[in-house]
Amino acid sequence: MAAATPLTLTAAEARRLILWLQGLSDPPYRKIDADGLDGLIGRMGYVQVDSVKTVERAHHMILHGRSQTYRPRLLSTLHAPKAPGAARLFENWTHDASLIPVEFFPYWRARFRREAARLEAGYRRWHGKDFHKALDHVAERIAKEGPLMARHFEEEAGPGPRKASQGWWDWRASKIALEFHWRTGGLAVAKRDGFQKVYDLTERVIPEAHRTEAPEDDALIDWACREAIRRLGFGAPGDIARFFDLISPAEAKAWCARQSADVIVPVTVEGVGGRKAKPAFAVPEIEALVAAAPAPPKRVRVLSPFDPVIRDRKRLAHIFGFDYRIEIFVPEAQRKFGYYVFPLLEGDRLIGRIDMTAAGSDAMTVKGLWLEPGVRPSAGRLAAIRSEVERQARFAGVAPPDRFPDPVRL
Numbered sequence: 001m002a003a004a005t006p007l008t009l010t011a012a013e014a015r016r017l018i019l020w021l022q023g024l025s026d027p028p029y030r031k032i033d034a035d036g037l038d039g040l041i042g043r044m045g046y047v048q049v050d051s052v053k054t055v056e057r058a059h060h061m062i063l064h065g066r067s068q069t070y071r072p073r074l075l076s077t078l079h080a081p082k083a084p085g086a087a088r089l090f091e092n093w094t095h096d097a098s099l100i101p102v103e104f105f106p107y108w109r110a111r112f113r114r115e116a117a118r119l120e121a122g123y124r125r126w127h128g129k130d131f132h133k134a135l136d137h138v139a140e141r142i143a144k145e146g147p148l149m150a151r152h153f154e155e156e157a158g159p160g161p162r163k164a165s166q167g168w169w170d171w172r173a174s175k176i177a178l179e180f181h182w183r184t185g186g187l188a189v190a191k192r193d194g195f196q197k198v199y200d201l202t203e204r205v206i207p208e209a210h211r212t213e214a215p216e217d218d219a220l221i222d223w224a225c226r227e228a229i230r231r232l233g234f235g236a237p238g239d240i241a242r243f244f245d246l247i248s249p250a251e252a253k254a255w256c257a258r259q260s261a262d263v264i265v266p267v268t269v270e271g272v273g274g275r276k277a278k279p280a281f282a283v284p285e286i287e288a289l290v291a292a293a294p295a296p297p298k299r300v301r302v303l304s305p306f307d308p309v310i311r312d313r314k315r316l317a318h319i320f321g322f323d324y325r326i327e328i329f330v331p332e333a334q335r336k337f338g339y340y341v342f343p344l345l346e347g348d349r350l351i352g353r354i355d356m357t358a359a360g361s362d363a364m365t366v367k368g369l370w371l372e373p374g375v376r377p378s379a380g381r382l383a384a385i386r387s388e389v390e391r392q393a394r395f396a397g398v399a400p401p402d403r404f405p406d407p408v409r410l
Helices: 011-021 034-044 058-064 072-079 102-126 128-145 150-157 173-183 217-232 237-244 249-257 286-292 313-320 379-396
Strands: 007-009 089-093 097-101 187-193 196-201 265-269 278-282 300-302 342-346 349-357 365-371
Touching (some): 007 011, 007 286, 011 217, 011 286, 011 313, 034 058, 034 072, 034 097, 058 072, 072 097, 089 173, 089 187, 097 102, 128 150, 128 187, 128 196, 150 173, 150 196, 173 196, 217 237, 217 249, 237 249, 300 349, 300 379, 349 379
Antiparallel strands (some): 187 196, 265 278, 300 342, 342 349, 349 365
């Protein structure tokens, strides 16, 4: 790439661009229908799914954070439509389990091809002697009987007590086989029952138009880099590779090195709080994008810990000055904040975090509220936070909290 004086993005410009590209600058009260939701997830690239439910599950909270009219049943119409082969989203792996636009499926077929040998070697180590037999067995049963869950295969063992699984290392051979077929494209997740995967043959879930191609490696790398940088706004090769997690950082670095200025341009991104500016790449129209990016709504919003804006902790700290850690796996006595604490977004600033839960209760409970350094606990700001918690309570179908803790200033 020819040498050029990089454009410098301020941290404020970078924040505004990221929030716009990821759908957080849209009017939060706009009505969203199935087509609008499909378009939103396409803009975002994917939406992560997660089993933890303290208020609502992560994927629902991510989408509700972008449109207050979103309701979980709307997502089912795209992922698990009544008509076979009409899915507009499919579930598979990015950095974690995610719902992904179905038109991207050919690139995941390329991922399946690249990962099959690695995954087989790993899965065989867990259940070596049973592995291939289990692979054939689960595929044959699903082909014959239709969609099944892992528990349908556990029932084959007959009645009586069963040892509870302690984690993925303790899975039964049938569960390993189901996951292998899913991670390599032989099976697809037709829907979730509760939060349990319901598996079916891929050809009965994914529309045929998206099952006929599997791009070669060069095409996969080019697509993954171009589509990632469109959604990131800017990024170093490692950021670009991690976005879809389809390619390696080395592949993204080599791709960046061989592109001309009509594909990507160098930029420098300033940090906050004395953080050193970092080099990155962006699309050629970056100046126009920055100029066009609107200011996000000023109201306070709760973000999921798995929101794509929160996901990359180093990028988050550099641009937003927000150090965030989810403490699910931290022993309780060692937690600084709480088990599952939500970031609070106000305009383009992350102003604090809140520990709240609605699961297993008929009312929201707020256990703690922490405000970032320099964020004043003004009456107006605290009222805005309470209003957002009340919106979250309505979304979860519970009553608002009857008490609110005093904020702690960090």
